Structure formats: C-alpha cells, structure tokens
Amino acid sequence: MIRLKSFRLPLLVFLFTAILLSFVQVKMENPMLLLERFVKGGGWIEIALISFYGALVAYNMQNPRKVQSWRKYTWFAFSILFFFQLTLGMFGFDKFLMTGKLHLPVPMMILAGPVYRSHISAMSILFLSTIILSGPAWCSHLCYFGAIDSLASGGKTRRGPIHNKWALKSTVFILVVLAAIMLRWMNVPLLTATLAAGGFGIIGIGIILLISRKEGRMVHCTAYCPIGTIVNLTRFVNPFRIYIDNTSCTDCMACTRYCKYDALNLSDIAARKPGLSCTLCGDCISSCHAGSIKYRFLRLSPATSRNLYLLITISLHASTIALARM
Helix, strand or coil: CHHHHHCHHHHHHHHHHHHHHHHHHHHCCCCCCHHHHHCCCHHHHHHHHHHHHHHHHHHHHCCHHHHHHHHHHHHHHHHHHHHHHHHHHHCCCHHHCCCCCCCCCCCCHHHHHHHHHCCCCHHHHHHHHHHHHHHHHHHHHHCHHHHHHHHHCCCCCCCCCCCCHHHHHHHHHHHHHHHHHHHHHCCCCHHHHHHHHHHHHHHHHHHHHHHHHHHCCCHHHHHHCHHHHHHHHHHHHCCCEEEECCCCCCCCCHHHHCCCCCCCCHHHHHCCCCCCCCCCCCCCHHHCCCCCEEEECCCCCHHHHHHHHHHHHHHHHHHHHHHCCC
C-alpha cells in the first residue's frame, strides 16, 4: 500500500505534463515540440519521454531530503540543454530555435524586450503563466540563468541578510525599464540595443562567478535580476505559501544555512515566514528537525499543499524543457 502511494504523485505529474504538451502539439500550427520539427508525429514520442522524466523527478522530490540535490541538478541539466539548443541555433540550425530567429538569452530581455519592441514575446507569456500557476517557481526551477547561479552558490551560506537588497533590486529594475524606453524613443538600432542587453548579461555572469560564489547565496537572482524582482512582487497572485509553525519552531536557525535566496534571516524566522525573495524551492524543509517549515495552499493540509505544489511545478519544469527555446 505504501509503495502504491509513492507512485501517486509521479503518475499525476506524468498525466499533467502529457496533457499540457498534448494541447501544444494539437493546437499550434507551427510545431513547438522539437522532435515534431524533424519527424512528423515525433512530438508524441517527445511528450511520452518528457512526461516520464517529470514522473521520475516527482518520485524522488516527494522525499524532502532529496529535494535540494534533485532540484539543483535537474535544473542545471535543463539549463545545459537550453544553451546547447541555443548554440546549435547560432550555428545555423534554426529548427532548434523557438521562432526560427535568434534572440538574446538574457532573462532581463523577458522584461526589456517587450518594452523595446512594444509587443509581448512567447517567453514573456510563458513566464507570466508560470507565476499564475506556481508563484515564484520560475526562480527556483525554470530560469536558465538561475540554474547557473544556484550551482555557483553551492558553498557555505553566509549568515545575515544581503545589505540594501531591495534598494539594489529596485534600482536595477527601474534602470532596465527606463533604458528600454529610451532606446525605443531614440530609435536606437536593434543591434546596438542587443549589445547593451548583452553587456547587462555579462555583468550578471560576473556577479554569479564572483559574488554568488563567495557569498554562498544567489546574489544575481536575489539582488540583480529584474525578472527576480517581478517574481518577488507578483508572487501573491498565487495562493502557495511557505510558513514556519509557531508552536514547534525552536529558533535553532538551522534553516538559514540552506536558503540560497536570502529569505530566511533572523527577522524572517521571528516573523515565522520567509522573506519576499523566497521561491518556495523547499530546500529548507529537510533542515528543520522540528518539522516546522510547511507549505500552505488555501485550506489544504501542509502535506497535500506540498504535493500539489510539486505536481504543478515539476510538470511546468518538464514542459518547459520541451518548449523553452530562444
């Protein structure tokens, strides 16, 4: 009976992922699934493979002790696959690009691109959809830059909050929006605007390699990336939450060593809830010996809320592997 119960979540992830991708396969005139672009009907094979992958991830991540390692490495594998397809696209294999055209792979472009071009992109729609469905999971399961930041920050986490974090986030966000508006207003050529965005991305990589690695925290994602700021401020459109049970928490601070998003500092634990930069990743849950850190979704139990979050988020992660190309 216990064995059968352990397959319930993986089966649901398999079915949900298959339904999401089948809708794309049937409704889109231009093939969005990669195998369909090479072999007619190949999209259905890809759906089966991706859905099985999602089920495998769900089977392992339903164990809280496995979340940190499985999330980290499957997320990084997703990033490698993303940039591998991008590289093939750069060398002229346009079937590996979402629209057949090359776009700059910097997360900031999800915000700045539509402002500069005055119309929304496919990646922007995908991004907004994930916020509606799973809150801030974009920053812990789906962003191709975030996976690199996560890997770089894998060392010992420094204690204490990132100083002036919200001042930095707000400044970068405002500057990106103003720059995109100015570039459009001044009719700056696309190539020049792209080079400026590329410079922003290079600075971000520098932050990942130098500062995130030193701090043991994802400084790029929590203090620099404007997409992370959007996620932090819009996360409340989704009902998923993580909270700290006031009746059992012992204030041992063990969880602070597991949070890479600067969301579990002394003030956050005193308030019995993670800070705004929490991405609901769940890495902290296994660190709590008292079992005080829990998921919440409306009136559902913590266990059911967590399984629902994993169902939606892992299905989105698997589906994004199939769809997220530049």
